[in-house]
Amino acid sequence: MSSSLYRRLHGLFTKPNTLTPLPKTPKPTTLNTLEPLLPESSISSTDKRLRALVKKFKAASDSERFRTRNYGYEIAVRRLAAAKQFSYIEDILEHQKKYKNISNERFTVRLMSLYGKSGMFEHAHKLFDEMPQLNCERTVMSFNALLAACVNSKKFDKIGEFFRELPEKLSIKPDKVSYNTVVKALCEMGSLDSAREVLDEMEKNSFEPDLITFNTLLEAFYRNKSFSDAEKVWALMESKNVVPNTRSYNPKLRALISDNRISEAVELIEEMGRKGVKPDIFSFNALIKGFRDDGNLEEAKRWFGEIVRNDCCPDRSTVKMLLPFVCEKGDFDFAFELCKEVITRRFIIGTATMQLVVDGLVKESKMEDAEKLVELGKSNNYFHYKLKMAGDQEGKSGNGFPVDEDNGGLVLYDSVKEVRRSWFYLQHQEDTCKQCTLVSSSSCRNIGTD
DNA sequence: CTAGGGTTAG
Numbered sequence: 001m002s003s004s005l006y007r008r009l010h011g012l013f014t015k016p017n018t019l020t021p022l023p024k025t026p027k028p029t030t031l032n033t034l035e036p037l038l039p040e041s042s043i044s045s046t047d048k049r050l051r052a053l054v055k056k057f058k059a060a061s062d063s064e065r066f067r068t069r070n071y072g073y074e075i076a077v078r079r080l081a082a083a084k085q086f087s088y089i090e091d092i093l094e095h096q097k098k099y100k101n102i103s104n105e106r107f108t109v110r111l112m113s114l115y116g117k118s119g120m121f122e123h124a125h126k127l128f129d130e131m132p133q134l135n136c137e138r139t140v141m142s143f144n145a146l147l148a149a150c151v152n153s154k155k156f157d158k159i160g161e162f163f164r165e166l167p168e169k170l171s172i173k174p175d176k177v178s179y180n181t182v183v184k185a186l187c188e189m190g191s192l193d194s195a196r197e198v199l200d201e202m203e204k205n206s207f208e209p210d211l212i213t214f215n216t217l218l219e220a221f222y223r224n225k226s227f228s229d230a231e232k233v234w235a236l237m238e239s240k241n242v243v244p245n246t247r248s249y250n251p252k253l254r255a256l257i258s259d260n261r262i263s264e265a266v267e268l269i270e271e272m273g274r275k276g277v278k279p280d281i282f283s284f285n286a287l288i289k290g291f292r293d294d295g296n297l298e299e300a301k302r303w304f305g306e307i308v309r310n311d312c313c314p315d316r317s318t319v320k321m322l323l324p325f326v327c328e329k330g331d332f333d334f335a336f337e338l339c340k341e342v343i344t345r346r347f348i349i350g351t352a353t354m355q356l357v358v359d360g361l362v363k364e365s366k367m368e369d370a371e372k373l374v375e376l377g378k379s380n381n382y383f384h385y386k387l388k389m390a391g392d393q394e395g396k397s398g399n400g401f402p403v404d405e406d407n408g409g410l411v412l413y414d415s416v417k418e419v420r421r422s423w424f425y426l427q428h429q430e431d432t433c434k435q436c437t438l439v440s441s442s443s444c445r446n447i448g449t450d
Numbered sequence: 451c452t453a454g455g456g457t458t459a460g
């Protein structure tokens with residue numbers, strides 16, 4: 001990287017930024033043990049479940065096969081991070097050092113990435129520093145993982161420093177991924193012009209910007225509703241023969257929608273079709289949001305239909321937008337069908353929204369459907385609804401019961417398998433619908449319309 | 451190791 005970019009980065013990265021600080025994360029310690037923080041009696045049931053997860057996770061780590069799959073790590077760490085249980089994350093990740101995989105750079109980089117995504121930058125950094133003594137080779141891959149950890153933990157000021165010092169110190173040459181990560185960092189900081197200038201630096205260093213570089217910039221400009229700047233980036237991308245994909249179009253769709261330009265968004269999604277760029281669930285959700293905000297029930301439902309027609313899967317966002325909306329519009333037949341679909345696939349709908357549908361069906365004298373829905377909700381294997389029919393006595397309906405309590409949440413594995421077998425999988429080959437995997441993996445939990 | 455909206459446990 002040229003010295004001019006060093007200077008620019010340095011200047012940018014040392015300016016105080018206005019981002020709100022993340023919650024405090026613990027400093028790394030050398031302890032691998034997890035001491036109880038509270039007396040047993042005052043430990044909440046949530047915490048009990050998380051402790052069970054930690055225990056189960058460490059036991060599962062003994063399995064070679066478990067360690068090769070990042071998926072279980074992602075799920076567990078995401079849950080712990082959501083609960084702000086950073087010491088638990090430290091516990092399960094530091095535990096991984098006892099396995100021989102730790103001298104494999106890919107494995108260690110995965111752990112750094114998990115720390116980064118949890119906002120635990122210090123831990124990621126410490127792990128990077130420890131790599132030599134863990135007998136783990138450090139290439140540009142781990143350098144990039146460190147940069148990514150900065151971005152994910154919003155420690156933007158560190159990036160300039162690392163870029164200035166580490167390559168020389170460790171004889172590592174930054175590559176295209178390194179530059180793309182810098183672009184992302186500048187975008188997240190709101191320094192969009194500087195982000196675009198990195199393109200020139202890349203070319204000076206003989207790196208051609210790729211689809212990720214351009215999509216990162218497009219996303220930032222469109223989010224900012226800087227349409228004319230975004231169009232310039234788009235033109236540059238095409239002049240470099242980089243072919244736009246779905247993720248180039250989606251930010252533009254969202255920008256048009258949030259600018260109340262629905263018909264232009266519809267035109268754009270049609271253009272995607274003509275150019276052979278397949279719209280995905282993000283594209284359809286953007287349009288559905290537009291029509292929902294416009295109060296247009298028919299169009300919202302029509303685009304829901306397009307999801308299935310285009311071999312796509314609705315996701316939690318789709319349901320969350322549509323269900324309350326169609327209830328408000330009084331279309332309880334549609335609401336009923338949607339609920340039924342969602343529940344039988346073991347997705348969860350918020351109880352309040354379910355109640356909304358049940359009440360609506362009752363009000364329309366569709367008692368049979370209402371009862372069917374209540375039964376469906378109650379018979380759901382993983383969760384329980386407290387749904388009431390008119391005339392039910394208070395408290396008569398079931399109480400919630402937790403996800404397989406002995407299994408510390410690793411039950412997600414099983415439910416993912418279940419979901420994979422169902423939902424729109426009935427219509428698709430498993431391997432060809434990666435998107436469905438993503439949907440199902442994150443939707444075993446509450447689809448959250450309450 | 452790099453690009454996704456708006457949220458995510460009782």
